[in-house]
Amino acid sequence: xxxxxxxxxxxxxDIGLAIAHRFASEGHPLQLAIRNAEADEATKxxxxxxxxxxxxxxEFDVLATxxxxxxxxxxxxMPEIAICVVGLLGSQSLSEHDIHEAIKVIRSxxxxxxxxxxILANRFEARGSGTIVGISSVxxxxxxxxxxxxxxxxxxxxxxxxxxxxRMTSKNVHVVTMVPGYVxxxxxxxxxLPQLFTSDPVDIANLVYAAxxxxxxxxxxxxxxxxxxxxxxxxxxxxxxxxx
Amino acid sequence: xxxxxxxxFPYVETTLAEPREQTExxxxxxxxxxxxxxxxxxxxxxxxxxETTIHMKHFNRMLSFDKANGQIAVEAGVxxxxxxxVCSPHGWFxxxxxxxxxxxxxxxxxxxxxxxxxxxxxSFRNFIDWIDLAxxxxxIKRCSPDENVELFNWTVGGMGLTGVIVRAAFxxxxxxxxxxxxxxxxxxxxxxxxxxxxxxxxxxYSVAWIDCMSRGNHLGRSLITIGEHAKLLDLKAGSSAIxxxxxxxxxxxxxxxxxxxxxxxxxxxxxxxxxxxxxxNKPRDQLVSWDKxxxxxxxxxxxxRIYGKRGFSQFQCVIPLTNARSGLRELLNTISQSSEAxxxxxxxxLGKQHGHFSFPMEGYTLALDFPIxxxxxxxxxxxxxxxxxxxxxINLAKDSRMSSNLLAKTDSxxxxxxNYRVSESINKTFSSNQSIRxxx
Numbered sequence: 001x002x003x004x005x006x007x008x009x010x011x012x013x014d015i016g017l018a019i020a021h022r023f024a025s026e027g028h029p030l031q032l033a034i035r036n037a038e039a040d041e042a043t044k045x046x047x048x049x050x051x052x053x054x055x056x057x058x059e060f061d062v063l064a065t066x067x068x069x070x071x072x073x074x075x076x077x078m079p080e081i082a083i084c085v086v087g088l089l090g091s092q093s094l095s096e097h098d099i100h101e102a103i104k105v106i107r108s109x110x111x112x113x114x115x116x117x118x119i120l121a122n123r124f125e126a127r128g129s130g131t132i133v134g135i136s137s138v139x140x141x142x143x144x145x146x147x148x149x150x151x152x153x154x155x156x157x158x159x160x161x162x163x164x165x166x167r168m169t170s171k172n173v174h175v176v177t178m179v180p181g182y183v184x185x186x187x188x189x190x191x192x193l194p195q196l197f198t199s200d201p202v203d204i205a206n207l208v209y210a211a212x213x214x215x216x217x218x219x220x221x222x223x224x225x226x227x228x229x230x231x232x233x234x235x236x237x238x239x240x241x242x243x244x
Numbered sequence: 245x246x247x248x249x250x251x252x253f254p255y256v257e258t259t260l261a262e263p264r265e266q267t268e269x270x271x272x273x274x275x276x277x278x279x280x281x282x283x284x285x286x287x288x289x290x291x292x293x294x295e296t297t298i299h300m301k302h303f304n305r306m307l308s309f310d311k312a313n314g315q316i317a318v319e320a321g322v323x324x325x326x327x328x329x330v331c332s333p334h335g336w337f338x339x340x341x342x343x344x345x346x347x348x349x350x351x352x353x354x355x356x357x358x359x360x361x362x363x364x365x366x367s368f369r370n371f372i373d374w375i376d377l378a379x380x381x382x383x384i385k386r387c388s389p390d391e392n393v394e395l396f397n398w399t400v401g402g403m404g405l406t407g408v409i410v411r412a413a414f415x416x417x418x419x420x421x422x423x424x425x426x427x428x429x430x431x432x433x434x435x436x437x438x439x440x441x442x443x444x445x446x447x448x449y450s451v452a453w454i455d456c457m458s459r460g461n462h463l464g465r466s467l468i469t470i471g472e473h474a475k476l477l478d479l480k481a482g483s484s485a486i487x488x489x490x491x492x493x494x495x496x497x498x499x500x501x502x503x504x505x506x507x508x509x510x511x512x513x514x515x516x517x518x519x520x521x522x523x524x525n526k527p528r529d530q531l532v533s534w535d536k537x538x539x540x541x542x543x544x545x546x547x548x549r550i551y552g553k554r555g556f557s558q559f560q561c562v563i564p565l566t567n568a569r570s571g572l573r574e575l576l577n578t579i580s581q582s583s584e585a586x587x588x589x590x591x592x593x594l595g596k597q598h599g600h601f602s603f604p605m606e607g608y609t610l611a612l613d614f615p616i617x618x619x620x621x622x623x624x625x626x627x628x629x630x631x632x633x634x635x636x637x638i639n640l641a642k643d644s645r646m647s648s649n650l651l652a653k654t655d656s657x658x659x660x661x662x663n664y665r666v667s668e669s670i671n672k673t674f675s676s677n678q679s680i681r682x683x684x
Contacts (some may be wrong), residue, residue: 045306
């Protein structure tokens with residue numbers, strides 16, 4: 001049986017790469033979309049050797065939203081599964097004073113991913129099949145002083161995915177929202193993360209694969225569904241005085 | 245951070261660098277003293293540097309795989325297990341493998357690992373086509389048996405002390421199946437064991453589990469397992485030629501430290517008796533999967549934790565052929581009369597010595613694990629002396645505690661290597677806790 005092809009937007013990130021290997025290991029051909037795509041020739045070769053699947057590289061810049069239509073048009077084949085892993089943590093303290101930093105964070109986590117997924121969703125809708133996965137974050141569930149610019153952009157993305165899912169359900173297009181908590185990646189390398197609540201990229205990849213296979217809607221990593229359930233119900237009067 | 249080798253002794257405070265790009269790696273090398281680290285399976289302190297330890301986990305891509313001729317080129321952090329997973333379905337197997345598949349190719353080169361076929365095929369070096377080495381000056385140098393030969397010779401078995409291995413290519417062995425025809429031979433004592441090894445020199449693989457607790461006439465009683473790659477004709481109809489390998493899924497793992505008292509003379513003696521009894525009574529000839537044959541301990545992830553928080557040390561020596569019988573007898577006598585218990589003891593016939601600084605020499609190698617204690621340290625230094633007086637040497641990939649005196653006494657090549665490192669001005673750039681301790 002020929003496996004469905006998978007488009008991974010932002011495949012160079014640790015989570016993106018882990019997802020690529022996970023789907024390739026099940027025999028899915030991959031389309032890897034990143035900036036300076038030619039620099040990932042070795043990654044393409046590695047995945048092809050390890051998993052004996054076809055991998056193609058595609059130039060993609062999430063911030064260049066006016067190129068997204070063309071990007072989708074120029075794909076050699078419309079993928080069955082599209083996974084958006086793009087994200088930017090940025091610097092909260094910088095974002096508070098530097099409007100350009102804040103805009104970059106918001107565009108990288110919300111505007112760019114939503115734009116590309118909107119275009120892909122319309123194509124999937126027309127075809128009458130497909131799966132869309134967005135990697136959001138628990139940071140989007142409640143704004144905190146330490147990362148609310150990142151968090152609010154992820155909140156926007158989560159809401160976008162939720163609405164898209166609502167619209168697409170009757171069109172046989174499935175939308176998965178992956179909500180990771182802490183993950184050991186390049187992005188969080190400088191942070192001290194609690195062992196018990198921290199996942200590895202490969203764990204996230206396994207969750208994404210399982211969610212696509214079993215058509216789950218929203219998936220949290222490790223204990224984060226429960227942690228966020230508690231954090232969400234803390235009254236704002238208390239929450240505003242807390243430092244979490 | 246606190247970092248150790250597989251034996252969890254000693255722990256060393258180090259800064260762990262995890263470069264992703266070659267340029268990043270080079271700038272780390274040029275910024276001070278460092279040592280490369282693969283999957284941390286060297287037992288002692290070979291892959292920790294008190295300043296910077298360079299974890300090569302992000303250099304884990306396979307670069308090419310020639311299915312027709314059986315050559316694979318990989319980045320240094322690629323795991324042997326992954327090579328087997330990719331190559332075995334195409335009829336290729338590692339030409340040499342240590343007792344675990346969770347080692348990186350870079351680590352295998354640095355320790356010039358040997359396997360159960362050393363008496364036939366030698367160590368890993370014989371199959372390496374080329375190595376790309378990040379040198380002290382930041383240059384990436386290709387070295388091979390024909391190019392930068394001196395550098396190649398010191399790099400293979402050089403314990404990471406010539407530079408950081410970035411990429412390498414090596415040749416694989418053609419196999420028809422992933423099964424091994426295994427024969428188990430019972431030897432009542434060490435003399436019989438040696439006779440059996442000498443009689444099996446034409447067999448591809450041989451290794452013995454040896455009971456270090458038995459004494460007298462049974463001193464060194466052993467179960468020798470010899471093996472050959474099975475042919476397709478050896479398989480029963482319907483069984484797959486390549487047993488699948490889905491490690492990491494339903495695998496047992498030890499997730500806590502055993503209390504220190506769990507391994508004692510009594511429990512180890514009971515284990516040894518049971519193991520010997522089972523080995524004696526199982527069928528003499530069996531067809532076993534490569535995973536079970538080569539990597540029995542890999543089926544229990546984290547087995548190093550059974551030694552408890554104190555950690556353990558593996559004593560591995562080789563005694564040259566001419567002194568093997570007397571040397572092994574003296575070692576075994578000393579061990580069986582001590583109060584220390586070794587849970588795992590392995591005996592193996594090695595072939596000829598190759599390379600500038602590799603461990604193997606023609607003779608017999610004995611490997612034993614001891615939990616760390618003052619008594620076991622004393623015992624191991626007694627074993628050191630027996631090794632030295634019989635002209636043998638200690639395996640650096642396992643060592644965490646020998647003295648620089650002992651190394652100088654047992655291996656005259658260490659001083660030559662040291663001088664080479666000084667003359668090339670790389671001794672300050674690349675060093676490990678071990679190389680500092682042993683003055684390499």
